[in-house]
Amino acid sequence: MKCSQSLVLLLAGLVIALGNCHVLAEKPLAWDIRLLAIDSNEGIDLADFNRDGQLDVVAGRNWYAAPDFTPRPVRSIEDWNGYVQSNGDYAYDVDGDGWMDVIAGSFIPTEVHWYRNPGARSLELGKLWEKKLLVDTAASSNEGQLLADLNGDGQPEWVVNSWKKNSPVLVWQFAQPALPAGAESARVTGQAGPAAPTLKKVVINEQGNGHGLGVGDLDGDGRVDLLCGAGWYQQPADKPFETEWTYHADWEFSASLPVLVRDLNGDGRNDVILGAGHNFGLFWWEQGLPADNGKLTWTKHTIDDRYSQPHALLLVDLDGDGQDELVTGKRYYAHNGKDPGGEMPPCMYYYEIELQNSKVTFRRHTIDEGRVGCGLQIRSADLNGDGRQDLAVAGKSGTYVMFNRGR
Secondary structure (H helix, E strand, C coil): CHHHHHHHHHHHHHHHHHHHHHHHHHCCCCEEEEEEECCCCCCCEEECCCCCCCCEEEECCEEEECCCCEEEECCCCCEECCEECCCCEEEECCCCCCCCEEEECCCCCCEEEEEECCCHHHHHHCCCCEEEEEEECCCCCEEEEEEECCCCCCCCEEEEEECCECCCEEEEEEECCCCCCCHHHHHHHCCCCCCCCEEEEEEEECCCECCCEEEECCCCCCCCEEEECCEEEECCCCCCCCCCCEEECCCCCCECCCEEEECCCCCCCCEEEEEECCCEEEEEEEECCCCCCCCCCEEEEEEEEEEECCCCEEEECCCCCCCCEEEEECECCCCCCCCCCCCCCCEEEEEEEEEECCEEEEEEEEEEECCCCECCCEEEECCCCCCCCEEEEEECCEEEEEEECCC
């Protein structure tokens, strides 16, 4: 009898233990949120700007040196109509001197500038970074940009999105000047870099465009395609920057920037994740079998429609299980509160993406509600060396670092 009772108790304890393990597995990630600044800047990036081996933050007017993330100046930026006249920060060693610089575009101005990292001593003294013209695009109404390698040569291109429909889709290709004698060895030693590259204009197509931008292989031919608010552009098989890309007007949607491309249901066809940048709704579009004429087919699924303006998206493995989570939130005051839901509080969420029996589900978890909102970019990296992916955003509710504390 005593043996039977002991066995029952042992089994009961095992059931409780397994149940607790399940509860722990379902427990959402905890976050330590740190406010770095409050202004209307909406661009942000991460890089080791002072070469101390730690990732720093750059966001608009300031950069923030790890590990304390104290603000230090980069540049002056004009305010415009409720915005900071900057719509994205991109860390890139433009002049090849071994120090990470910053490239930044603007909403209305046509000029793209880069800001030269002044080096160790000037960074310590808090000096402004020298402003240099990269290119005058002669194109205004810029919603945002991406730095993306479109042709697979290991060199990114500057891809610009216009919120205006029926305007040319433009890509700007970095063209490095020929190195003078001795410049390569100087670059290696960090003494001096070669002349900064120029940007060469590439017209992808004269049609389409519109609010939203993404890159990814939609048709499965192994080449990166370009997605905009009014459809997508199929990369040609040869000489992609000398040949017009085929335009497919498969949709018209005021989409997020970026739009994400990922095979979510494991059928071998890439699907699309996108937010309504200035309305309610976060969606994924399932790619089905192509039509008889080869046209791609899509089925729209709602992920979440409880908040508005999911303007920036990111896929990143937050919990270390080898599967990416979807991170997004409300772009706070995207149109100065005039969008549907524009006056609702800011929020940030991550979604676990689950696939079971070919069915895709998104399970939402809160990072923050009431303080942190998105701007135009979401960045991730291990910022404190604990092995977990942290997050950084800049928007009209402030510039924040969100430290991932695990479960």
